[in-house]
Amino acid sequence: MNIENIIEKVGVLIFRFDDETNKEFNLFSILRSDHDEVNLHSQFIFELLKLKSSRSNTNIFLQDFLNILSIDNLDYDCALIFKEYQNIDILIKSKNQAVVIENKIYARDQDKQLARYYRIMKEEGFEDIKIVYLTLFGTEPSKESIGALDKPIDLISYDYHIREWISNAIAKSATIPTLRESLVMYLNLIDSLTGHSFSRRLIMETKDLIIKSKENLKSALLIAQSLTEAKIEIQNKFWNSLEDQLKKEYTIEADFSIDKISAFYNNKRNNKYYGITLIINMQNADAIRFRIELENNIYFGVLHNQKRNKELEKKLHEIDSNYISNDIWAGWKYPQTVDFDFVVFDSDNIQDLVDENTREKVILKLVDEIRMDIKQL
Numbered sequence: 001m002n003i004e005n006i007i008e009k010v011g012v013l014i015f016r017f018d019d020e021t022n023k024e025f026n027l028f029s030i031l032r033s034d035h036d037e038v039n040l041h042s043q044f045i046f047e048l049l050k051l052k053s054s055r056s057n058t059n060i061f062l063q064d065f066l067n068i069l070s071i072d073n074l075d076y077d078c079a080l081i082f083k084e085y086q087n088i089d090i091l092i093k094s095k096n097q098a099v100v101i102e103n104k105i106y107a108r109d110q111d112k113q114l115a116r117y118y119r120i121m122k123e124e125g126f127e128d129i130k131i132v133y134l135t136l137f138g139t140e141p142s143k144e145s146i147g148a149l150d151k152p153i154d155l156i157s158y159d160y161h162i163r164e165w166i167s168n169a170i171a172k173s174a175t176i177p178t179l180r181e182s183l184v185m186y187l188n189l190i191d192s193l194t195g196h197s198f199s200r201r202l203i204m205e206t207k208d209l210i211i212k213s214k215e216n217l218k219s220a221l222l223i224a225q226s227l228t229e230a231k232i233e234i235q236n237k238f239w240n241s242l243e244d245q246l247k248k249e250y251t252i253e254a255d256f257s258i259d260k261i262s263a264f265y266n267n268k269r270n271n272k273y274y275g276i277t278l279i280i281n282m283q284n285a286d287a288i289r290f291r292i293e294l295e296n297n298i299y300f301g302v303l304h305n306q307k308r309n310k311e312l313e314k315k316l317h318e319i320d321s322n323y324i325s326n327d328i329w330a331g332w333k334y335p336q337t338v339d340f341d342f343v344v345f346d347s348d349n350i351q352d353l354v355d356e357n358t359r360e361k362v363i364l365k366l367v368d369e370i371r372m373d374i375k376q377l
Helices: 003-016 027-031 037-050 062-068 113-123 156-174 177-193 200-210 214-246 258-265 310-319 348-352 356-376
Strands: 080-085 089-093 096-101 128-133 153-157 251-254 274-282 287-296 297-301 329-334
Touching: 003 200, 027 177, 037 062, 037 080, 037 089, 037 096, 080 287, 080 329, 096 113, 113 128, 128 156, 156 177, 200 214, 214 251, 214 258, 214 274, 214 356, 274 348, 274 356, 287 356, 297 310, 310 329, 348 356
Parallel strands: 096 128, 128 153
Antiparallel strands: 080 089, 089 096, 251 274, 274 287, 287 297, 297 329
């Protein structure tokens, strides 16, 4: 079977199993952005960790969570769970032990933040301190985030560790329907974020098709090796098309390149945070730098100039409460109208970038959203 035939047959399988993909109603996605680290993911994990049994008054899911982290010496009966304690996303304290969990979906690392959290726990008298860095796929923190910290950092992922923990929690919640259904919805959300958006039956039938013959396997291997090059080309077309649209109205500075995009997919260092900056001249104020940037997902917002501008931060929050401020950004947010996750690569918006006509339409949605916020500024 040639490559074109095997792709066609997989397409038929996707059509057959379309109703089984994880596209059903999801309350989490309705109430919050899928990528909301603080108000969705950290909040939900925190609530599960501190959830207690009405019978024994013990935490229902804490021990399983510690097991997944390979922490077997913490006295979970004495454990206290905190959220946003001294800016630590999630903190577990027990006697002389502390587990610091830094949760990152897409947001940038902050300067020396892991070293700072370790120092805070040391100053509080904890002797056994574990630093846990949670990301979608278990990526390492930046050198800037680690700072002078010379302690090993445990890397965990939503893709494996949290999926495993939530799956176990679903099994334990068989007699509590409302909790079980909430966990199932959250697991579906994680599957969407980490690219597990196809049903198990579809994956197994596709596997059967691949191993049906030596020729099918060779074709599948070639497709797998070509996929990275396809992603590089699609992302490059996205940036070039976006640049063409934006320069019709704005003065721009672009720092994306095919080399940076290739580094992004080949997991090389310094492979993120490139994009396009718009220079917006303001009446009676300094020009602002409105930037569209990529970490895993596209996000945009206004950069601080030389120092933090609280007035500008306030204005952005008035325009949209989704804007998040820090020392670098007066405000940044994910687009509300489109979803460009260039890692998982499974949203309709990403797949629309393949065709020139649909690419222009979906990019115009992003441009319209950017234009609206700039007009309000």
